Amino acid sequence: MAAEDRPAKQPRLDPEAEAANVIIQLESAEGQQAGPALDVPHSVTPQQLEVLLNGLLQNEEKTPYSFYVEGQELSGELGEHLKKQKVSVEQSLRIVYMPQAVFRVRPVARCTASMPGHAESVLAVAFSPDGRRLASGSGDTTLRLWDLSTQLPQHECKGHRNWVLCVSWSPDATMIATGDMNGDIWLWEAATGKPLGQCKGHSKWITSLAWEPAHKALPSRRFVSGSRDCTLRVWDANTRRCIYSLGTHTMVVTCVRWGGEGLIYSSSRDTSINVWDAAEGKLVRSLKGHGHWVNTLALSTEHVLRTGAHDHTGKAPKDPQEGMQVAQQRYDAVVKGQPERLVSGSDDHTMFLWTPAASKSHIARMTGHVQLINQVTFSPDGRWVLSASFDKSIKLWDGVKGTFVATFRNHVGPVFQVAWSSDSRLFVSGSKDSTLKVWDVRTRKMMVDLPGHADEVFAVDWSPDGSGVASGGKDKMLKLWRH
Incomplete structure (x- = not known):
């Protein structure tokens, strides 16, 4: 030419x-x-x-x-x-x-174990950061630890005198904190299931628990609790003493998150989200915009904060110093030099996307749900946000801009919880309709329908090592699902 x-x-x-x-x-x-x-x-x-x-x-x-x-x-x-x-x-x-993640998580396709043991509804399930163990909290006042290789109960942890509502693993996988309906918090040794002691101070039930990230402190030592008594408390796990109490919310604290930048976030029924300095417990800023109760919070870094120094195979350095460095590298790889993002979901059917470290103004207001939002969660790579709602749908949003991407409909009852696979390609949802469903983010379609529970599914989690999904609910049964 x-x-x-x-x-x-x-x-x-x-x-x-x-x-x-x-x-x-x-x-x-x-x-x-x-x-x-x-x-x-x-x-x-x-x-x-x-x-x-x-x-x-x-x-x-x-x-x-x-x-x-x-x-x-x-x-x-x-x-x-x-x-x-x-x-x-x-x-x-x-x-x-x-x-994209270099590894691939296979979709779960069948129930490999139905594990009886709890005498009342299973209210919380959580895999350990290394994916090797599973903890469940129940209305029967116990925490149970399960051995995933034998799929049998390992330890039954007794101490609570009311429903166990929250279960949270320390990022180094050595301790578990549990919160109950009386406002009591117990700490347990993960390896033996032995009680390490009780944290007393809250007067009403515990709504949420979160640990200080591994890149800030190893071995894990501090964690934060939110309660219906309108306060947050930061605790020392070694002494079980309250380091400080944070009390500017005027109504129930619904959710707490401990971020990777030295900030603690709390949401409340008073419609506000408070941002605190984790070192001194000072209020940094208050995020306003919601017109009703704020139910749920999620951080763009939540997966890497949860897993700490553990990679997708569950391996982590044994030396705490090296562990902190690895956790920092993993954290840096997710944030890529940008500030941490926070998403909030509310009873007003809306969500907001924020960068709390940088501004008290929101990046986006996310609308589309027609009933209250139960849960919001970021994908492990921070790219996507999922929201589960009473309107029976799950919505997918752009995690950077807050724009709407897709709606996933197939459940015939409210969706209570969703959990991501660690490669950010798939997610699983649990619903009042008694089923779990596995969805593909790329095709925006349901991959697998997982009936099996006899009643409502309250809690679901996908193991950080990708090996399987755990679910629990009203039928008192804990189920494991694998490929």
Whole structure:
């Protein structure tokens, strides 16, 4: 082609011109450009773009990526995608890339164990940060620890005198904190199930528990509790003493989270979200915007805060110093130099996305649910947010911008809880309709329907090592689900 025939500017894309090239600019979700604009053929595939991008970023180890054009994932040839989505290209086409987990979690497909033992409803289930053990709290006032290799009960922990509402593992997997309906908190040794002691101070039931992250302190020592008595308390797990009490909420504290930047977050029925300095217990700022009770909070870093120094295989350094460094590296890899994001869900059917360390103004108001929001949770990579609602649906949102992505409908009752697989590709939901369902984020479809419980499913968790899902509910049965 002679120089004079060559167009000076990239022409508007003609869907029929299959042989024409298209100029693309690869960018990260944060807007950082990867190299110069590139002239690529229409037939370019995500696999070829991945090879190209790994070269541009000079990645020593090949990283898998997914690619998005105007929010839609590219699944085949670029030209076909542009035609199908009716995207016209004036100058250059912006393609956003997202790193994917190097490992893959297989969807759970069957119940491998139904574990009786609890005499009342199972109200909380939680896998340990290394994925090797499981803890369950119940209305029968006990905490039970289960051996996942034999699928048998390991320890029955007695001490509470009322329903066990919250179960929280320390990030180093050595201790478990439990909170009950009387306002009592117990600490247990994870290896033996022996009681380490009681934390007394709250006068009404415990709504939420959260530990200080591993990159801030190892071995784990401090944790925070929220209660219906309108206060938060920060405790020393070694002495079981209250270090300080935080009391500016005027109504029930519904949820507490301990962030990775030295901040503690609390939500309340007084419609506010408070941000506290974890070192001194001072109020940093109050986030306002919700018109009704705030029920639930989630952090963009919650998966890495939960697992600490443990990788997706459950391995972690034995030395606390090295463990803190590994936990810090894992944390840094998720935040990528950006401030931690917080999402809140409310009885007013809305959600807000915040960056509390940077501003008291919200990034986005997220609307769409038509009944109250039970739970919100970020994907392990911080890319997505899920919300579970009484309106029987689950909604998927962009975790950076707060924009709506998709609705997942198949449950015929309120959705109580959702849990992500550690590779951020799948999630599982538990509902009042007695079923669990496994969903695929990329296809936006249900993969597996898991009936089996005889009644409402209150609690569900996906093991951090990806090996399986645990669920519990009104039928007093704990079930394990595997591939």
